């Protein structure tokens with residue numbers, strides 16, 4: 072599973088833990104968690 076990571080320095084997207092500018096990259100938000108929250112919110116508003 073390859074997550075898209077974002078550089079904390081230049082904001083460039085990368086798949087590796089270290090960006091081409093030699094800065095660390097981070098995942099903006101865990102997709103699984105945000106998807107579950109979105110689902111819960113939708114179900115809540117539907118009722």
Ligand SMILES: [Zn+2]
Nearest residue numbers: 078081090092
């Ligand atoms: Zn960078």
